[in-house]
Every structure is written in structure tokens, then in C-alpha cells.
Amino acid sequence: MSVVAAQRRYGGKKGELYAKLQRLPREYSVIGVSKLYKVKASLINEVRRKLRGKVVMLGIKNRLALKALREAGLEGVDQLEPYLRGQTMLIFTNMNPFELSLLLEKSKVEMPAKAGDVATSDIVVPSGNTGLQPGPVLSSFKQFKIPTRIESGSIFVTQDTVVAKAGETISADLAALLSKLGIKPIRRGISLEVIYWKGRIIPGEQLRINPEAYADELRAAHAEALALAVGIGYPTPEVLPALLIRASAEANALASSAGYVTDENAAAVLAAAHAQAEALAQVLRSKGWS
CATH class of the missing domain: 3.30.70.1730 (Ribosomal protein L10, N-terminal RNA-binding domain)
Structure with missing residues (x-):
């Protein structure tokens, strides 16, 4: 139209x-x-x-x-x-x-809570110094089961405490306490x-x-897939370098154990032969041979 x-x-x-x-x-x-x-x-x-x-x-x-x-x-x-x-x-x-x-x-933006607001996420009162002096406000902490102690003339919260879960309605008393604590739990x-x-x-x-959490999941999945592919020897462009390194290490280990000398394992084979010769010499000396 x-x-x-x-x-x-x-x-x-x-x-x-x-x-x-x-x-x-x-x-x-x-x-x-x-x-x-x-x-x-x-x-x-x-x-x-x-x-x-x-x-x-x-x-x-x-x-x-x-x-x-x-x-x-x-x-x-x-x-x-x-x-x-x-x-x-x-x-x-x-x-x-x-x-x-x-x-x-x-x-x-984060906004102070008002009575009747619905929590958009879990509301947590963190541990630490509240900056509030002991007085009638202590009853509010007790009302919402927030553990406290008095130190240096201030109220300290001793552990992080969830005072409202996501989706719950915020009461007038809780809104007043959160305001005193400077907590702005509502995202508008x-x-x-x-x-x-x-x-x-x-x-x-x-x-x-959550982009960060999603990226972490992708990285973890990639690492697991790479480890599985290496474990079963499945050749892909990403896996081949690791497979070649593993194959080279296994080949050198096999050649060394068999006494087969190559440029890569010569030092290791000679060191092993020397160690075996020393061990044999010690046995012979212990039996009176010199």
C-alpha cells in the first residue's frame, strides 16, 4: 500500500x-x-x-x-x-x-531496585566492608540471612549471599537495603x-x-577433537604435524632399543651402550675380574 x-x-x-x-x-x-x-x-x-x-x-x-x-x-x-x-x-x-x-x-544500564521490581538475575550481596555503621540496619541483614561481623566500627559481610534469585519480586525492605549498600541490581x-x-x-x-563462554566451549571442543584424531592416527592438515612428531619419536625409540644407529639417535645409542658396558664392568669387578 x-x-x-x-x-x-x-x-x-x-x-x-x-x-x-x-x-x-x-x-x-x-x-x-x-x-x-x-x-x-x-x-x-x-x-x-x-x-x-x-x-x-x-x-x-x-x-x-x-x-x-x-x-x-x-x-x-x-x-x-x-x-x-x-x-x-x-x-x-x-x-x-x-x-x-x-x-x-x-x-x-544498571539501576537501583524498587519495590515490585523483578530480579533480572541472581542478586548477590558480596562479602567485605559495607561501610555501614552498626545500628538498626543490622536487622535487615538478619532478615535476609546475610552473615555479618562488626569490625573497626563497620558492618562486614562475611560471605557472598544471594538475597534474590532471577525472576523473584524484590520487596520494599530488600530494595531499601540494596540502596544502602550501593547495589544496582536491575538492568534496564x-x-x-x-x-x-x-x-x-x-x-x-x-x-x-555469552560470547566468552561460547568461545571457551569451542576451544575445548577443538582440543578434544584434536586429541582424539591424534590418538587414533587420523590424518588431517591440523593433525599431521603432531602425528609426524609422534611417529618420529616412536621410530627413534624403536631404533635405539634395537641398537640401530642413525644420525638422530647415535648419541642416545652410544650413551646406552656405554651405560651397559659400565654396568657389565661393575659386575665383572665384583666377581674378581679386572
Whole structure:
């Protein structure tokens, strides 16, 4: 639908958005759906600024968005319907979905917890000096089973303590204690609820990977595969150097044990022969031979 036709149908800005929603899927291969729960406009604008030229972020009513995407002829786009609930934003890009998810995660900021917030990850009170003086606040530490001791006029936490697990609701008392400790456990920002990519739906949680941990797993898998290939003598370009070194060592060991002299093992064979001769001489001397 053209902009003019959309404006005639819906009027004004709504018509422009509708026409834009039909055009963007032809320009971008990835459509992300983001929930805007407690996300400030200033943060959205900052992310939009950082990713300018890479993504198009569009806020629009869910029913209108779904209708426009359907009319754009996207295969399987109805799969997005369950995710278009509440306040949402559509993100259009040609970036790899995993790269987009990683960039959005990095753009998040840490915020103080408020009563009713949901922990986005396990909240840990670390061991060490809290900088707080003993007083009524000690009851809060006891309330959340945080072990403490008093030292040099300050409250020390004696061991790392999980005070809330991911997904749990933060109480007013816990929020107050975390604030006193200077802990900002809530990460606010734009999260991908789901990705539509080439007719498929990818839930946001499947896109959230730890690059460092993933790299460690790949390195470990490579090392295990290399060790297995060397162990069974399977020749590949990566394995051949190790196989040649092992074969050379085994050949030298066999030649040395058989007394077969080569340029590589001459010193070892002579040293072994000398040692055997010395041992024989000692036996002969012990029997009275000189």
C-alpha cells in the first residue's frame, strides 16, 4: 500500500506509519519485537542514536502493526501475534539476530531496585566492608540471612549471599537495603522478546549468549577433537604435524632399543651402550675380574 493510499485509509501520521511498516520488511530481513516495560524514552533515544544506520526502531499499536505486516505478505508473520501484547516496539535490521541481541544487551544500564521490581538475575550481596555503621540496619541483614561481623566500627559481610534469585519480586525492605549498600541490581534497556527472520520465529532467550563462554566451549571442543584424531592416527592438515612428531619419536625409540644407529639417535645409542658396558664392568669387578 502506498503512503497516499494508507493516509486515505487511516489518515495522517497513522497512515504514514502503516505504509512504512509495509515498506520496511522489503528493506530489512530481521524484525525484532521488544517489550518496553519500564524503559525510559531517554534510553530508547540513546540506543537509537548508537545504532543509527543499522536499525530502524518503530513504536506502533500492536493490532495495526500485525495488520500491516500481514498485508506486506510476510510468510508466517502470524507467529508474531502472541508477542504483540502490551507496550511494544518493532526493530528492523539486516544485522545477524545474535549480533543485534548482543548490542542491545550491552546498551543496558544498571539501576537501583524498587519495590515490585523483578530480579533480572541472581542478586548477590558480596562479602567485605559495607561501610555501614552498626545500628538498626543490622536487622535487615538478619532478615535476609546475610552473615555479618562488626569490625573497626563497620558492618562486614562475611560471605557472598544471594538475597534474590532471577525472576523473584524484590520487596520494599530488600530494595531499601540494596540502596544502602550501593547495589544496582536491575538492568534496564531494550530486550528482544522475539525475532522474525526468514519466516521463522526465534525467542529472545535463545539469542542471549555469552560470547566468552561460547568461545571457551569451542576451544575445548577443538582440543578434544584434536586429541582424539591424534590418538587414533587420523590424518588431517591440523593433525599431521603432531602425528609426524609422534611417529618420529616412536621410530627413534624403536631404533635405539634395537641398537640401530642413525644420525638422530647415535648419541642416545652410544650413551646406552656405554651405560651397559659400565654396568657389565661393575659386575665383572665384583666377581674378581679386572
